[in-house]
Amino acid sequence: MSPVTSWTAPAAQRVTEPHTGDERAMLEGWLDWHRQTLLTKCAGLTPEQLKTAAVEPSNLTLLGLLRHMSEVERGWFRIHAAGQELPFLYCDDDKNRDGDFDDVADADAEADYAAYLSELDAARAAASALPLDHEFATERTAAISLRWVYIHMIEEYARHNGHADLLRERIDGTTGD
DSSP, X not given: OOOOOOOOOOOOOOOOOOSSSOHXXXXXXXXXXXXXXXXXXXXXXXXXXXXXXXXXXXXXXXXXXXXXXXXXXXXXIIIIXXXXXXXXXXXXXXXXTTHHHHOOTTOOHHHHHHHHHXXXXXHHHHHHTSOTTOEEOOSSOSOEEHXXXXXXXXXXXXXXXXXXXXXXXXXXXXXXX
């Protein structure tokens, strides 16, 4: 008989957001603060709790948000900005465009959490090699700068951290910034 795992999402080490610094330090600092805020919302929860949806008919879960942000980090920093040829982790245009949110029932929360942390490291490495003025094209836009990606990612995390705050409160009553 195999042992039952009792994994819970670890505590996050959120640092204070920057109040001064050059442009890149401010953008990276605020983005890291938001990344750690999402991890803070997941801290101490079991896989079952991370898979708990907000309210019917929504399928929004904290695990879905982690998986979504893994996709977004990979997409903007690695695939688009750095030009790396990579598949997405959970989404597939042919099978399920929203696999990050939709396919959490049978997902391995511990593995998905580790994948998120790995994507953060890879995104940081990809971005560090590029200047903020670096431009690239997407299917919809002819020119986007890395600076825009940082600002967009801060906005994306801010929005989803609001969702995460409500999800966490619904799960166990925990609130906070």
